[in-house]
Amino acid sequence: MLSRIGVHTSVDVLFPPSVLxxxxxxxxxxxxxxxxxxxxxxxxxxxxxxxxxxxxxADLDWIHSIQSGVDRFPFDRLERRGIxxxxxxxxxxxxxxxxxxxxxxxFARRLHVHRDNERRREWQFPPWDAPFTLPGESLCVVxxxxxxxxxxxxxxxxxxxxxxxxxxxxxxxxxSRVYTPGELQEAIADVRFVAVAVPLTDRTEGSIGAxxxxxxxxxxxxxxxxxxxxxxxxxxxxALRDDELAGAALDVFxxxxxxxxxxxxxxxNVIVTPHAAxxxxxxxxxxxxxxxxxxxxxxxxxxxxxxxx
Amino acid sequence: MLSRIGVHTSVDVLFPPSVLxxxxxxxxxxxxxxxxxxxxxxxxxxxxxxxxxxxxxADLDWIHSIQSGVDRFPFDRLERRGIxxxxxxxxxxxxxxxxxxxxxxxFARRLHVHRDNERRREWQFPPWDAPFTLPGESLCVVxxxxxxxxxxxxxxxxxxxxxxxxxxxxxxxxxSRVYTPGELQEAIADVRFVAVAVPLTDRTEGSIGAxxxxxxxxxxxxxxxxxxxxxxxxxxxxALRDDELAGAALDVFxxxxxxxxxxxxxxxNVIVTPHAAxxxxxxxxxxxxxxxxxxxxxxxxxxxxxxxx
Numbered sequence: 001m002l003s004r005i006g007v008h009t010s011v012d013v014l015f016p017p018s019v020l021x022x023x024x025x026x027x028x029x030x031x032x033x034x035x036x037x038x039x040x041x042x043x044x045x046x047x048x049x050x051x052x053x054x055x056x057x058a059d060l061d062w063i064h065s066i067q068s069g070v071d072r073f074p075f076d077r078l079e080r081r082g083i084x085x086x087x088x089x090x091x092x093x094x095x096x097x098x099x100x101x102x103x104x105x106x107f108a109r110r111l112h113v114h115r116d117n118e119r120r121r122e123w124q125f126p127p128w129d130a131p132f133t134l135p136g137e138s139l140c141v142v143x144x145x146x147x148x149x150x151x152x153x154x155x156x157x158x159x160x161x162x163x164x165x166x167x168x169x170x171x172x173x174x175x176s177r178v179y180t181p182g183e184l185q186e187a188i189a190d191v192r193f194v195a196v197a198v199p200l201t202d203r204t205e206g207s208i209g210a211x212x213x214x215x216x217x218x219x220x221x222x223x224x225x226x227x228x229x230x231x232x233x234x235x236x237x238x239a240l241r242d243d244e245l246a247g248a249a250l251d252v253f254x255x256x257x258x259x260x261x262x263x264x265x266x267x268x269n270v271i272v273t274p275h276a277a278x279x280x281x282x283x284x285x286x287x288x289x290x291x292x293x294x295x296x297x298x299x300x301x302x303x304x305x306x307x308x309x
Numbered sequence: 310m311l312s313r314i315g316v317h318t319s320v321d322v323l324f325p326p327s328v329l330x331x332x333x334x335x336x337x338x339x340x341x342x343x344x345x346x347x348x349x350x351x352x353x354x355x356x357x358x359x360x361x362x363x364x365x366x367a368d369l370d371w372i373h374s375i376q377s378g379v380d381r382f383p384f385d386r387l388e389r390r391g392i393x394x395x396x397x398x399x400x401x402x403x404x405x406x407x408x409x410x411x412x413x414x415x416f417a418r419r420l421h422v423h424r425d426n427e428r429r430r431e432w433q434f435p436p437w438d439a440p441f442t443l444p445g446e447s448l449c450v451v452x453x454x455x456x457x458x459x460x461x462x463x464x465x466x467x468x469x470x471x472x473x474x475x476x477x478x479x480x481x482x483x484x485s486r487v488y489t490p491g492e493l494q495e496a497i498a499d500v501r502f503v504a505v506a507v508p509l510t511d512r513t514e515g516s517i518g519a520x521x522x523x524x525x526x527x528x529x530x531x532x533x534x535x536x537x538x539x540x541x542x543x544x545x546x547x548a549l550r551d552d553e554l555a556g557a558a559l560d561v562f563x564x565x566x567x568x569x570x571x572x573x574x575x576x577x578n579v580i581v582t583p584h585a586a587x588x589x590x591x592x593x594x595x596x597x598x599x600x601x602x603x604x605x606x607x608x609x610x611x612x613x614x615x616x617x618x
Contacts, residue, residue: 013434014437015437015438016437094442094444094468095418095440095442098414098417098418098442098443098467099414099418099420101414101467102411102414102415102417102418102420103420105407105408105410105411105414106411106415106420108407108411109404109407109408109411109582109586109588110585110588111408111411111412111415111420111421111580111582112420112424114580114581114582114583114585115421115424115425115580116424116428117581117583118574118580118581119425119428119574121569121574121575123565123566123567123583124583125322125583125584125585125588126585126588128323128324128325128588128590128592129324129590130588130590131404131585131588131589131590132589132590132591133403133404133407133589133591134407135403154466154467157463157466157467158407158410158463158466158467159403256432257432258432260430265427265428265430266430271420271423271424271427272423272427273420273423274423274426274432274433274434275434276419276423276434276435276440277418279418279419279434279435279437279439279440280440280441280442281437281438281439281440281441282441282442283437
C-alpha cells in the first residue's frame with residue numbers, strides 16, 4: 001500500500017505539477033509536489049518527466065514516466081533496486097493522429113504556404129495544379145501502435161486509402177493492407193504520404209533512410225512522429241534538396257532542439273513542429289487516470305498497466 | 310445542337326484554358342479558346358470565369374460560369390437576350406470541407422503558430438493548456454448546401470459534434486441538430502467552431518455581425534468560406550480585438566484582395582487564405598464534367614444542370 005506519491009517538478013515541461021496533484025486528490029496516498037532529493041525521501045512512488053540519479057537512492061517502489069518513451073531510464077539498475085517503471089504509452093493516439101492529418105491537410109490545401117504568405121501580407125492564389133484533396137490519395141503508416149492507429153483511423157475517415165507496416169502483419173482496422181518490416185520498401189513505394197510512427201529500437205534506428213527515400217514517389221510527403229533516430233535526418237535533407245520528395249512534416253529530430261543552422265527550418269516544403277504532436281491540454285488528466293489505475297493495481301497486487309521493468 | 314464552345318481565357322485564374330479544352334475533346338461541338346469579342350462570334354456557348362459586356366452582343370445560347378457564385382452576371386439582361394446561364398455549384402464540397410477541417414486542426418494543434426515559429430527558427434513548445442483535440446468539441450455549420458455538408462461530414466468523421474443552420478430545418482446527415490435561421494444565435498452560442506457557408510443573398514448579407522460575435526463563446530473560432538459580405542469584417546475585427554473570440558480563419562473578405570493595411574494579416578489568431586478554400590488541381594475536370602453533361606442535355610432538350618437563368 002502506497003503512502004505518498006511525489007509529482008516531480010520536471011513534469012512542468014508538459015503541464016503544471018499542481019494540476020496533476022489536484023487531479024489525483026481522490027486517491028488514497030498523499031500526493032505532493034517534489035523538487036529536491038530530500039523531498040523524495042518521504043515518497044514511495046514518483047511521477048516524473050525526467051530521470052535523475054537521485055531517484056535510485058530514494059526509497060521508491062515505483063516510478064511513472066509521463067512520456068511514452070522511457071529510453072532515458074536505466075532499466076537494469078531500476079530492476080536491481082526493485083523499482084517498478086511504468087510509462088504513459090497509449091494516451092497519444094488522438095492528439096498525434098490529429099496532428100498528422102493536420103500535416104496532410106496543410107500539404108493538400110497549401111495551408112502552410114498560405115500562412116507564409118499571410119505573414120508577408122501577400123494575397124497569392126496557389127499554382128492551379130498544386131492544391132489537391134485527400135480522397136483517392138494513399139498513406140502508408142509505418143508502425144501500427146497507438147500512434148499509427150490514431151493516424152490511420154483519421155486518414156481513413158477522410159477518404160484516404162491507408163496501408164501499414166507492422167511486425168506481425170495481422171489485419172488492422174482502417175488498414176487496407178498490412179506489410180511486414182521486410183516489405184517496407186514495397187509498402188512505401190507507391191503512396192502519396194508516408195507516416196513514420198514506430199518506437200526507437202535497435203531494429204528501427206535509421207530504418208527510414210536514403211534507400212527508402214529513393215523508392216518513394218517524387219510527389220510523396222514524409223510525416224515523422226517517431227522518436228529522433230528512426231528517420232535519417234541528413235539523408236532526408238539530401239532527398240529534399242534533390243527533389244526526390246515533395247516535402248516533409250517533422251515533429252522530431254535526431255538533434256533537439258533543432259539547431260539554428262539547420263536547413264529544415266527554411267525549406268517551404270518542410271513543416272517543423274517542436275516535438276509537440278502529442279501536446280494536449282488534457283494530457284495531465286490522462287496521466288492521472290493511468291496513475292490512479294496503477295495505485296489500484298498495486299493495492300490489489302495486480303500487474304501494473306504499462307509496466308516496463 | 311451546339312457547334313462551337315468557347316473557353317474564355319479568363320478561366321486562367323483557376324486553370325489553363327487548354328487543359329479544359331483538352332478535357333472536352335470528346336464532346337461533339339468544337340471547343341476553342343477565345344480571348345477577344347471577335348473570337349466570340351463563332352461560338353454558341355462560352356465557358357468563362359469573368360463577365361464581359363461583349364458576351365451580350367455575341368450570338369451565344371449559353372454561358373457557363375466556372376465559379377459557384379454568379380452574382381457578377383446580369384441575370385435580367387441575359388434572360389432578355391435568351392442566353393442561358395449555368396454555374397459550377399456543387400463541385401466544391403470536398404475541397405472546401407477539407408480546407409475548413411484543416412483550419413480546425415490548425416487551431417486545435419497550433420499548426421499555424423508552429424509555422425510562424427518555424428519561420429523565425431524558434432523551437433517553442435506551446436503553452437500546456439493551448440493545444441486540444443477535436444473529439445468532444447462542437448461545430449455549428451451555418452448553411453448546409455454542398456459546402457456546408459462537405460464541412461459537416463469531415464468534422465463528424467473526426468469526432469466533432471456538428472449542428473447546423475438551414476432555411477428548411479429538415480434532418481441532414483452528420484448533423485445532430487438543425488436550426489432555422491431565426492434560431493441562429495441559439496445555434497452558435499455554445500459551440501467551439503462556427504463555420505459560415507451560406508450563399509450571399511439579401512437575407513444573408515451582414516448576417517454574421519456584432520450581435521452574433523457577442524453570443525459566441527470566448528474560446529470559439531469563426532471559420533468563413535461564404536462570399537464576402539455575409540460576415541461583417543469590421544465587427545469581426547472589433548470582436549477579435551476585444552477577445553470576444555479565440556480566433557478566425559477567413560477565406561473571403563468584403564474587400565479582395567485583402568488590403569495591405571488590414572489588421573487581419575497580422576493577428577496571430579487569424580488565418581488568412583486568399584479565396585482559395587476550393588482550389589483544386591481537379592477543378593477543370595469537374596467543370597468539364599458539368600459542361601459535358603449540359604451539352605448532352607441541350608442536345609436532348611432537357612433542363613440544364615445548375616441552371617441560373
